[in-house]
Amino acid sequence: MSLKSKVTGLILAGGRGTRMGRVDKGLQPFRGSTLVAHVLARLAPQVSSLAVNANRNLPQYQAVAGESPVLPDYLDGFAGPLAGLQVGLQFCPTALLLTAPCDSPFFPLDMAERLHAAMEAESADLAMAVTMERDPEQPDAAPFRQPHPVFSLVKTSVLPQLEAYLDTGARRMEGFYKSLRVAEVLFDDSAAFGNINTLEDLQQHERAAATAPAPAPVPARAHDSDPTALAVGEARRLICARVTPVEATEKLSLLNALDRVLAEDIISPINVPAYDNSAMDGYALRGADLPAEGASATFKTIGIAYAGHPFTQAPQAGECVRIMTGAAIPPGCDSVLPQELATSIGGDQITIAHNAIRAGANLRRAGEDLRAGGIAIAQGKLLRPADLGLVASLGIGEVTVRRKLKVAFFSTGDELRSLGEPLEDGCVYDSNRYTLFGMLQRLGCDVIDMGVVRDDPRALEAALRMAAKQADAIITSGGVSEGAADYTRDIMALLGDVAFWKLAMRPGRPLAFGKVQTAQDSAWLFGLPGNPVAVMVSFYLFARPALLRMMGTDSTLPTMQARATQAIRKRPGRTEYQRGIVSTAEDGTPQVRLTGAQGSGILSSMTEANCIVVLHHDQAGVAAGQMVDVMLFDGLV
Numbered sequence: 001m002s003l004k005s006k007v008t009g010l011i012l013a014g015g016r017g018t019r020m021g022r023v024d025k026g027l028q029p030f031r032g033s034t035l036v037a038h039v040l041a042r043l044a045p046q047v048s049s050l051a052v053n054a055n056r057n058l059p060q061y062q063a064v065a066g067e068s069p070v071l072p073d074y075l076d077g078f079a080g081p082l083a084g085l086q087v088g089l090q091f092c093p094t095a096l097l098l099t100a101p102c103d104s105p106f107f108p109l110d111m112a113e114r115l116h117a118a119m120e121a122e123s124a125d126l127a128m129a130v131t132m133e134r135d136p137e138q139p140d141a142a143p144f145r146q147p148h149p150v151f152s153l154v155k156t157s158v159l160p161q162l163e164a165y166l167d168t169g170a171r172r173m174e175g176f177y178k179s180l181r182v183a184e185v186l187f188d189d190s191a192a193f194g195n196i197n198t199l200e201d202l203q204q205h206e207r208a209a210a211t212a213p214a215p216a217p218v219p220a221r222a223h224d225s226d227p228t229a230l231a232v233g234e235a236r237r238l239i240c241a242r243v244t245p246v247e248a249t250e251k252l253s254l255l256n257a258l259d260r261v262l263a264e265d266i267i268s269p270i271n272v273p274a275y276d277n278s279a280m281d282g283y284a285l286r287g288a289d290l291p292a293e294g295a296s297a298t299f300k301t302i303g304i305a306y307a308g309h310p311f312t313q314a315p316q317a318g319e320c321v322r323i324m325t326g327a328a329i330p331p332g333c334d335s336v337l338p339q340e341l342a343t344s345i346g347g348d349q350i351t352i353a354h355n356a357i358r359a360g361a362n363l364r365r366a367g368e369d370l371r372a373g374g375i376a377i378a379q380g381k382l383l384r385p386a387d388l389g390l391v392a393s394l395g396i397g398e399v400t401v402r403r404k405l406k407v408a409f410f411s412t413g414d415e416l417r418s419l420g421e422p423l424e425d426g427c428v429y430d431s432n433r434y435t436l437f438g439m440l441q442r443l444g445c446d447v448i449d450m451g452v453v454r455d456d457p458r459a460l461e462a463a464l465r466m467a468a469k470q471a472d473a474i475i476t477s478g479g480v481s482e483g484a485a486d487y488t489r490d491i492m493a494l495l496g497d498v499a500f501w502k503l504a505m506r507p508g509r510p511l512a513f514g515k516v517q518t519a520q521d522s523a524w525l526f527g528l529p530g531n532p533v534a535v536m537v538s539f540y541l542f543a544r545p546a547l548l549r550m551m552g553t554d555s556t557l558p559t560m561q562a563r564a565t566q567a568i569r570k571r572p573g574r575t576e577y578q579r580g581i582v583s584t585a586e587d588g589t590p591q592v593r594l595t596g597a598q599g600s601g602i603l604s605s606m607t608e609a610n611c612i613v614v615l616h617h618d619q620a621g622v623a624a625g626q627m628v629d630v631m632l633f634d635g636l637v
């Protein structure tokens with residue numbers, strides 16, 4: 001039996017809030033929600049059920065507590081924490097009760113575990129947190145032991161003793177504890193037990209968290225078959241509306257700028273081409289000299305213009321200049337006759353028939369590619385080979401690009417083994433990290449591989465904190481659905497404003513998105529589902545557009561239509577993404593077939609595929625021969 005299943009959590013929120021001007025402490029706004037909501041989020045991963053002890057504003061507490069009960073004191077007159085403990089023990093459906101006050105939102109995530117270990121070791125009735133403190137007025141004096149009686153793990157069986165103690169009229173926690181076997185557990189992080197006593201404390205904490213994001217968006221659109229599922233487009237819109245491009249930029253030489261995002265418009269300093277030039281090898285002449293209908297004309301060649309070696313003399317009537325492709329058009333000329341269109345060429349004479357060319361033909365005009373002073377490439381462009389060429393054509397050798405996006409990623413799950421480790425029974429090799437690595441690398445991110453993180457609250461919290469410190473975005477896989485051993489959701493919720501969505505799509509139904517926030521750092525979190533195909537589909541649909549936006553650019557996935565060679569089953573009310581192989585039919589038109597089993601754990605059918613067949617939200621099954629939308633893998637950068 002796990003410890004969690006034996007413990008009920010009790011939040012003590014029944015006080016008068018005397019030091020906060022009698023406001024209801026637990027309901028004070030704190031980091032985007034309320035103090036009590038933060039305490040609840042910290043307690044929830046450690047317990048199997050919860051209750052809140054409160055004596056005022058019960059509906060507001062109930063809204064936070066959800067399905068857990070809100071219990072007012074049985075005793076009258078704000079009798080203090082023991083009165084809360086009494087109703088908590090009366091309610092407690094498990095053998096142990098873990099208490100925490102509503103104004104201490106920082107206590108350790110392994111508090112239940114550590115208190116329990118001491119309770120067992122010392123056969124105690126109650127285990128209580130203790131820290132070592134120093135008197136700020138006398139920093140040189142020896143540290144003293146500070147008990148925290150409101151942070152306790154207590155056996156439910158002490159209730160009769162507590163009621164007997166309360167019957168005497170006594171109300172002090174310390175007094176009651178004297179009648180019990182108490183184990184004291186020393187925690188080394190005293191700040192973790194700090195509470196928020198005054199409005200100034202609260203304001204100070206709020207200022208420290210001034211960069212905290214707006215609360216995670218609430219799914220706005222329900223649909224017919226599952227009223228809580230969010231449509232794909234809506235989820236993508238909500239995500240992309242929140243992220244913003246990284247601001248830092250760097251100057252790079254052109255050869256280092258491939259696949260980077262341009263941060264400033266490139267203004268053309270020159271006309272491209274810089275001068276009128278010939279598009280053909282042939283003869284430059286004046287269009288006015290071309291022969292009239294039914295006639296022919298003979299021209300005398302007076303010189304040669306090579307690319308890079310202009311001929312600067314203007315021909316007179318009946319004269320022309322031999323010219324090579326790219327050479328500047330000599331003064332006075334406005335047309336070029338390609339040499340193969342001359343009727344005859346002999347010595348320095350050429351003959352041209354009527355209709356061989358029109359006046360103005362085969363000229364590349366100055367500035368026809370780019371005008372001096374115009375925007376050659378707008379900021380936000382992901383620089384491709386053609387862009388490098390265009391920039392070079394302007395004589396520009398350096399560009400300003402946005403800094404690379406840093407993306408940390410890790411896999412979660414106790415069943416995962418990394419390459420090189422033996423595969424024990426019930427375990428699988430971690431494949432998602434490799435898929436994610438590939439997809440992130442293709443996007444041009446700086447990747448930070450954080451390995452496999454066990455389903456352990458401390459490890460998950462440490463990993464998320466570390467990731468938020470180093471990266472702009474964090475991508476995790478696994479633990480976002482509703483499995484029993486998954487702490488991922490709790491810890492994500494604890495460290496930030498993270499929304500957990502159920503999406504009207506398949507695969508990729510569960511998704512977590514929000515901001516992980518620590519005292520100094522923050523990062524956008526994409527909690528992708530664990531199934532190996534789901535992780536890829538979710539990445540392409542949600543993480544990719546958001547990461548591109550953070551990189552300062554955007555790009556939609558290319559889709560095309562192809563004829564389904566088989567019937568495909570599908571029910572309306574969710575978008576389905578099926579793996580397919582697109583090819584060219586005998587009649588030259590595109591066709592698509594599915595790669596077989598479409599289970600979201602079947603990665604082999606993903607490697608066989610070269611496209612995803614998109615069956616839209618309202619679409620029903622597809623008959624063989626019908627056209628369907630497909631997303632080509634080759635376009636997925």
Ligand SMILES: Nc1nc2c(c(=O)[nH]1)N[C@H]1C(S)=C(S)[C@@H](COP(=O)(O)OP(=O)(O)OC[C@H]3O[C@@H](n4cnc5c(N)ncnc54)[C@H](O)[C@@H]3O)O[C@H]1N2
Nearest residue numbers: 411413429430431432433478479480481509529530531534
């Ligand atoms: N009762 C419900 N159960 C499930 C639901 C649901 O709505 N109600 N959703 C299902 C769907 S759809 C998906 S997708 C999965 C997502 O679950 P999690 O994100 O919690 O992922 P895990 O439970 O951790 O893992 C699911 C599956 O994937 C394997 N996995 C996880 N990580 C990796 C990895 N790095 N490499 C390879 N394989 C991995 C894991 O072993 C599990 O088999 O939940 C469904 N359940």
Ligand code: MOO
Nearest residue numbers: 507508509534600
């Ligand atoms: O949607 Mo889950 O993503 O299919 O297996």
Ligand SMILES: [Mg+2]
Nearest residue numbers: 479481482483
């Ligand atoms: Mg799960």
